Amino acid sequence: MDLAAVIVVETVYAVASLILISAGLAIVFGMMKVINLAHGEFMMMGGYATITAVNLGINIYIAMLVIAPIVVGLIGLLVERLVIRHLYGRLVDTMLATWGLSLFFVGIVTMIFGNTTTGISTPIPGISIGDYQINGYNFFIVIISILLVLLIYFVLKGTRLGLIARGTMQRSDMAAALGYSPDRIYMATFFVGSALSGLAGAVLAPLVGLVPSSGGAYIAKAFITVISGGPSVIAGLISSGGFFGVVNQFFTFAISPVVGEVALLVSAVILLRLLPQGVTGRFLKGKL
Amino acid sequence: MREITLQRFAIALVIAGIVMTLLPLMVGTYTLTLLLVYGMLAMSLGLIWGFGGILCFGQAAFFGLGAYAYAIAAINFGESTVPMIIAVLVPAAFAAVLGGMMFYGRLGDVYLGVITLVVTLIFFKFMNSTAGPEYVIGTARLGGFNGIPGYQTLNVPGLPEQYIYGDSLYYVTFIALFVVYWLVNWVLQSPFGRVAVAIRENEQRASLMGYDIRARKTVLFAVGGAIAGLAGAFYANWAEIVTPGLFSLGQSAEIIIWCIVGGLGTRLGPILGAAGLAYLKFKLGQQMLIDNAVITGIILVLFVLFLPKGLVPAIEKIWRLSVGRKRGRRPARSRRGRAASHG
Amino acid sequence: MAETVLETVNLTMRFGGVTACDNVDFSLKARELRCLIGPNGAGKTTFFKCLTGLLTPTEGQVIMRGEETTNWDTHVIASEGVGIKTQVPNVLDGVSVQENIWLAARRFCSSADASRKTEEVIDRLSLSTIATSEVGRLAHGERQRVELGIVAAGDPWLVLLDEPAAGMTSDDVEQMIEIIHDMTKTAAVIIVEHDMQFIRSVATEVTVFHQGRILMEDHVDTVMSDPTVRNVYLGKKA
Numbered sequence: 001m002d003l004a005a006v007i008v009v010e011t012v013y014a015v016a017s018l019i020l021i022s023a024g025l026a027i028v029f030g031m032m033k034v035i036n037l038a039h040g041e042f043m044m045m046g047g048y049a050t051i052t053a054v055n056l057g058i059n060i061y062i063a064m065l066v067i068a069p070i071v072v073g074l075i076g077l078l079v080e081r082l083v084i085r086h087l088y089g090r091l092v093d094t095m096l097a098t099w100g101l102s103l104f105f106v107g108i109v110t111m112i113f114g115n116t117t118t119g120i121s122t123p124i125p126g127i128s129i130g131d132y133q134i135n136g137y138n139f140f141i142v143i144i145s146i147l148l149v150l151l152i153y154f155v156l157k158g159t160r161l162g163l164i165a166r167g168t169m170q171r172s173d174m175a176a177a178l179g180y181s182p183d184r185i186y187m188a189t190f191f192v193g194s195a196l197s198g199l200a201g202a203v204l205a206p207l208v209g210l211v212p213s214s215g216g217a218y219i220a221k222a223f224i225t226v227i228s229g230g231p232s233v234i235a236g237l238i239s240s241g242g243f244f245g246v247v248n249q250f251f252t253f254a255i256s257p258v259v260g261e262v263a264l265l266v267s268a269v270i271l272l273r274l275l276p277q278g279v280t281g282r283f284l285k286g287k288l
Numbered sequence: 289m290r291e292i293t294l295q296r297f298a299i300a301l302v303i304a305g306i307v308m309t310l311l312p313l314m315v316g317t318y319t320l321t322l323l324l325v326y327g328m329l330a331m332s333l334g335l336i337w338g339f340g341g342i343l344c345f346g347q348a349a350f351f352g353l354g355a356y357a358y359a360i361a362a363i364n365f366g367e368s369t370v371p372m373i374i375a376v377l378v379p380a381a382f383a384a385v386l387g388g389m390m391f392y393g394r395l396g397d398v399y400l401g402v403i404t405l406v407v408t409l410i411f412f413k414f415m416n417s418t419a420g421p422e423y424v425i426g427t428a429r430l431g432g433f434n435g436i437p438g439y440q441t442l443n444v445p446g447l448p449e450q451y452i453y454g455d456s457l458y459y460v461t462f463i464a465l466f467v468v469y470w471l472v473n474w475v476l477q478s479p480f481g482r483v484a485v486a487i488r489e490n491e492q493r494a495s496l497m498g499y500d501i502r503a504r505k506t507v508l509f510a511v512g513g514a515i516a517g518l519a520g521a522f523y524a525n526w527a528e529i530v531t532p533g534l535f536s537l538g539q540s541a542e543i544i545i546w547c548i549v550g551g552l553g554t555r556l557g558p559i560l561g562a563a564g565l566a567y568l569k570f571k572l573g574q575q576m577l578i579d580n581a582v583i584t585g586i587i588l589v590l591f592v593l594f595l596p597k598g599l600v601p602a603i604e605k606i607w608r609l610s611v612g613r614k615r616g617r618r619p620a621r622s623r624r625g626r627a628a629s630h631g
Numbered sequence: 632m633a634e635t636v637l638e639t640v641n642l643t644m645r646f647g648g649v650t651a652c653d654n655v656d657f658s659l660k661a662r663e664l665r666c667l668i669g670p671n672g673a674g675k676t677t678f679f680k681c682l683t684g685l686l687t688p689t690e691g692q693v694i695m696r697g698e699e700t701t702n703w704d705t706h707v708i709a710s711e712g713v714g715i716k717t718q719v720p721n722v723l724d725g726v727s728v729q730e731n732i733w734l735a736a737r738r739f740c741s742s743a744d745a746s747r748k749t750e751e752v753i754d755r756l757s758l759s760t761i762a763t764s765e766v767g768r769l770a771h772g773e774r775q776r777v778e779l780g781i782v783a784a785g786d787p788w789l790v791l792l793d794e795p796a797a798g799m800t801s802d803d804v805e806q807m808i809e810i811i812h813d814m815t816k817t818a819a820v821i822i823v824e825h826d827m828q829f830i831r832s833v834a835t836e837v838t839v840f841h842q843g844r845i846l847m848e849d850h851v852d853t854v855m856s857d858p859t860v861r862n863v864y865l866g867k868k869a
Contacts, residue, residue, distance in 0.1 A: 479737055479742055482734060482737075483729070483734060485723075485724050485726060486726070486734045488723060490723050492705075492717070492721055493721045493781070494723075495705045495706040495709065495783065496709050497709060497715070497738055497785070498706050498707075498709035498739075499738060500704075500706050500707075500787065
């Protein structure tokens with residue numbers, strides 16, 4: 001019984017963290033049809049921003065939830081102005097350029113912080129379920145993910161900004177026709193997407209030993225979650241995050257964590273073969 | 289398309305001979321061998337991407353697979369000739385299966401990218417987790433993150449005691465690269481190669497002409513896998529150890545960078561790009577001021593932004609302008625695969 | 632009486648709730664020239680795509696020279712000797728005119744024969760001045776002509792052309808009509824078109840599509856004077 005509870009908690013956590021690490025990429029992809037392969041490095045920098053801020057004596061929650069998103073958002077803004085905006089409509093070129101950026105950021109962070117593992121301790125103590133110990137921080141991540149999804153939903157559904165955003169997602173020329181500059185919409189989108197990547201990296205930082213190359217661990221998962229999710233941001237994130245999270249945890253508990261990871265990747269290949277347009281390209285069409 | 293004539297081949301042979309003898313005077317053969325291996329690896333992607341329009345984010349998978357196949361076979365057979373063949377056939381067969389699955393599924397560019405990238409990651413994760421004694425193929429232990437050391441390296445066919453190493457390995461690798469280069473030239477000049485270019489240019493038109501693009505792309509992908517596998521086998525002979533790092537995303541990224549910098553859709557570009565950048569990296573590795581990744585990253589970004597066709601076409605253009613020859617083939621636009629707007 | 636080379640039986644294509652082609656029975660004889668006309672959304676292009684294998688019909692059959700081709704892939708249909716030209720110029724932009732035509736010819740013969748065929752087609756379609764030019768740099772009319780060359784290079788017995796005159800100058804159109812008439816010496820030709828000017832100058836048998844069905848089939852002059860057709864076609868335009 002205790003084990004079952006642990007498995008449930010771990011699975012919910014796996015799904016939540018997949019959604020968390022993919023949200024920034026999903027927004028940028030959904031709105032701009034841009035795949036940002038430096039997404040993992042944006043997360044890594046969010047982690048470093050948090051650790052630096054904490055070391056400077058700032059409250060950890062403020063560091064994670066405010067400072068990291070702003071810092072990474074601004075970096076994203078710079079990247080958008082300098083590189084991405086010259087490549088709109090050239091999907092493959094953007095992927096290549098952002099791959100270059102990811103290498104660049106790894107190098108820069110290595111030069112600044114050194115190639116050593118840093119980290120901060122989790123601010124929430126562990127919880128026992130029977131004989132099992134669960135990291136209390138996992139609950140925090142689940143809550144953050146839920147809040148994040150709700151936030152994206154209400155912004156897209158309820159605000160004027162969201163309306164423009166949804167219009168742009170459907171047809172990029174619509175925004176221009178309505179008198180909004182697509183250039184500025186894209187700029188804002190990339191800022192928000194980067195900030196969310198920074199937030200995700202910051203929130204996950206206490207759980208991992210951070211090294212400059214940490215981003216590599218996230219990008220593949222985020223990439224396949226977003227692509228498998230398909231065109232709809234929220235429905236796509238929840239469905240593919242849910243699917244991969246469950247697959248991953250099932251094989252983790254049944255066999256081993258490595259098999260869990262491999263199973264996730266294999267299931268992604270099979271899923272894309274069966275549903276080349278992603279889950280929401282086939283089902284849940286037209287949802288947010 | 290210029291014909292391969294005996295004369296052209298003879299000239300190339302002479303030039304290659306001179307280059308082969310002169311290079312060791314400037315750079316050590318140990319480093320040179322690695323540069324040649326990378327050149328061959330770049331050529332494999334240059335072929336399928338530059339001439340077939342297939343952007344593979346996981347060419348390192350075939351490279352690693354070739355290296356591992358060689359190491360495992362060499363331990364089991366105790367000589368190198370059959371393992372070299374296996375190291376070509378295994379990645380080729382794997383590429384054929386993977387390619388068939390993707391192309392018959394009509395996956396767009398982005399999805400192709402994801403799948404090839406994910407497959408590379410699967411190899412990376414799997415190989416890293418094979419430290420236990422239960423992971424054995426024949427008498428070869430996979431060894432997890434420590435990799436496989438201590439296998440039989442290249443020997444004269446039929447004489448397992450006669451090792452080919454050091455300078456000799458350099459010459460053998462050079463000749464192998466030359467042969468593969470001419471084979472690739474020959475393929476590109478054949479109807480198969482010309483149809484591949486047609487498919488790169490316009491898939492729908494190619495199929496309206498009556499060509500089965502799925503089958504042709506699969507075959508081309510397998511040829512690319514075979515060449516990458518051969519490069520992997522030479523790498524295994526050079527390094528004398530194979531590790532899961534061969535399957536890393538960084539390795540895949542580098543192959544792509546070599547092709548872009550050298551020039552897509554050219555035959556020599558990827559090879560020169562690989563050798564040049566790998567040498568630059570080697571030189572940079574000797575200084576501590578700037579991290580290597582920073583420079584590689586900046587190079588990739590700058591090339592995508594300002595010189596997306598790469599160096600070789602740019603130099604060719606300058607050459608043509610300065611010589612004043614007006615006529616000539618202009619490299620095609622939008623070689624880099626069309627954006628999958630339907631995705 | 633010439634044999635029937637192309638036939639559709641109850642051909643139906645639905646997209647969700649919309650029926651773009653509704654039980655179309657159509658037939659075409661060897662070396663016949665036929666225009667498919669109809670207002671926008673009449674189902675001409677959908678019908679065309681079902682013939683070429685670009686779409687698989689929901690119901691019904693496509694039969695070519697006695698063989699059912701309903702579920703065949705485009706490349707299989709093309710390699711049986713069906714020359715296809717789609718609405719937008721569909722050419723290989725990055726290579727020369729010669730290479731375009733050679734590649735089309737090569738599917739049906741050896742390399743040497745293909746080279747001979749290429750010269751012949753370039754000659755016949757007056758492409759020799761631009762034979763070595765890269766197709767991507769040519770004008771629209773020239774690209775259309777190159778695509779006709781690609782179609783002709785395979786010695787097809789059936790030619791399917793979707794709006795071949797779109798966006799062309801009147802000189803280009805005249806030349807195009809000449810080429811098409813030349814093709815009918817060896818092939819049956821279907822032209823999908825809604826430009827009445829063009830159809831008048833082709834002067835041939837016409838099939839009128841309306842709301843996914845065949846409204847009538849007759850010679851162009853009869854069709855043009857028919858009150859129902861005028862109502863459907865011109866009434867909407869006015």
